[in-house]
Amino acid sequence: MTALPETTQKKLGLVIDLDICVGCHACAVNCKEWNTGGHMAPLTDHNPYGAKQRGVWFNRIHSFEVTPEDGRPGRTVHFPKSCLHCENAACVTVCPTGASFKRAEDGIVLVDESKCIGCKLCSWACPYGAREYDEDAGVMKKCTLCIDRIYNENMDEVDRVPACVSTCPANARHYGDFADPVSEVSKMTKERGGYDLMPEMGYKPTNKYLPPRAARNSAENSDWPTELEASPGADQPLLRWVDKFLSR
């Protein structure tokens, strides 16, 4: 049923630390690797070795450049993005068939492929671009938060986390229950000021992003040189003389 649950017992999701992410794409690759054999398998590729390859990915890493308005140097922020498992998931409510649903027990948003007619309306309703249409299978696919890992009793407990989290070499991705106020992800979000993407849309995403920490060139470090000196100072008499001579 495409009606959203009023509340969910758990709110499982991810914390993504934009301060730590180095943009290595390992999480995207491991996501593809795991999920092409997982619950929503396969993640079809078209023309994978040709010129115009395209395919299904549940996780993508964007890179942004952020430039302060006062002319101080900008910074690069690597920005992984996968399904945010929103509380107000419009991708679920617009679905005409009931293929899209949000689980009342853990808040994970899933697609029942056997009901999906491939109308693509859910992908139109998602502001974040989390839905992926599989042209081969004719159905919509999406991040499952690796339900086939996190509940997998055949795996060691330490491995029962989403593939993207398990593989991140920088430890920039964390998985946990946001409904539990003392969980690691809840504490991290509180301490570091974790935020929602496009909060103005009102989708209430479960996944949270931790902002980059203040950089060395920030306002707290105002002695950071804004430009290189054009001529040598008084402490370099020889260079000063050469500079004067050459400037004639």
Place this chain on the structure above:
Amino acid sequence: MHPAFSVIFFTVGSGTGYGLLFLIGVFGGMGLLPVDPLFGLIAIGAGLVLVTLGLLSSTYHLGHRERALGALSQWRTSWLSREGIISMVTYGPTLLLLYVWFYIGETAVTFSLWAVLTAVMSALTVYCTAMIYRCLATIHQWHNSWTVPGYLVMGLAGGAVLLLAVLRLFSIAMETLPYCVSATVLLAWVVKVLYWRFIDTTGHQSTAETATGLGHLGKVRMLEGPHTEDNYLLTEMGYRVARKHAGKLRRYVQTIGFAVPIILTQASTDAAGTTAVTLSIIAACSFLLGAIIERWLFFAEAKHTVTLYYGAERV
């Protein structure tokens, strides 16, 4: 947004068909239309054919057409589901109206009932079609109060030019009808111009800064996309081909879709016989062509918030 031709044909075809059925229901119910069996068959039949072809076309872009009936199940939350159900239900009164029109005539006790129900259900279906787009908060150009009036008035104008053409075919004179038809097309013109002005002067509240949440650090610009090639999100939601021709296409809509039908409709009032019929038919065809361009623009000019992650600063 990618303008799928199946969806354009669906919304224009079924919109016009329901517009025609609405007008037949209203005028028929008021006793203003001749209860000639053949007229009923042609007029209601034309409406039903347009609606049915449109609905069939809407299933063309589906990944799994064989499961399309499943789309009728989620009426509690989904406008697409509601539209599917109401479009199916509309066949009931419409076919019954056709039956009494063809076999019994307006003496039938239930004639007005089926006429009114046909009109109401037709209007409701177009309303639901519009709401499928209106309810998507991700697209500013659709999520506004012009979308529903736009769909209703375009359907009504299409129905009006078609009804006039069918009436002319049967040499039925309705003195004031051509003026009503022109007024309806003019209304559609006004609504579309106001809609275009609205989307030209306003934008979505989300920006690249709110999409990334990095606005407090400065101006956000995409440095590197997630990959070097296109993906589904970009071909479906990042479509921009027609946008650069938007000005030209809007002028085509206004001439072919609105000005020409009005001029021809007015000209047909002074003409007689086959000339009047021909002018009315050309007016209807011209409107439909304009409506197809208008609907194409409705999709092509729609910008989705996901493009904020792919280099768009505003949507």
